[in-house]
Amino acid sequence: MSPQTLSAADPAVAEATITTLRSSIDVLDAEILTLLDRRRELSEGVQRARMSTGGRRTEFNRENVIIKRYADRFGRPGAAIAMTVLEICRGSTSKPASSSPR
Numbered sequence: 001m002s003p004q005t006l007s008a009a010d011p012a013v014a015e016a017t018i019t020t021l022r023s024s025i026d027v028l029d030a031e032i033l034t035l036l037d038r039r040r041e042l043s044e045g046v047q048r049a050r051m052s053t054g055g056r057r058t059e060f061n062r063e064n065v066i067i068k069r070y071a072d073r074f075g076r077p078g079a080a081i082a083m084t085v086l087e088i089c090r091g092s093t094s095k096p097a098s099s100s101p102r
């Protein structure tokens, strides 16, 4: 191994790399949040349509398909993400509480 391989990285280069990558992460997080808002709108559309004919808000067979999709990609944390996404998309629990009566 050459001495160059063993030498420490330049802190200034590392710092610049971190700043650049964090900017990209911030952009992606903003996109994920926008997609999550869109997903919640679509999900609430399905829920409203089903409830308009007397059906239930939730359908666990469908939720299990979605949880498996995420778990197949990311394992246990994937399943946890899916359950959180589903919770966010449930109309009844995802809305902020309305202002309290005076």
Ligand SMILES: C=C(O[C@@H]1C=C(C(=O)O)C=C[C@H]1O)C(=O)O
Pocket (backbone or CB within 6 Å): 042, 043, 044, 046, 047, 057, 058, 059, 060, 062, 063, 066, 085, 086, 089, 090
């Ligand atoms: C949107 C639906 O309704 C509910 C919400 C789901 C979702 O956000 O993906 C999945 C199943 C249901 O509990 C649906 O049945 O597809």
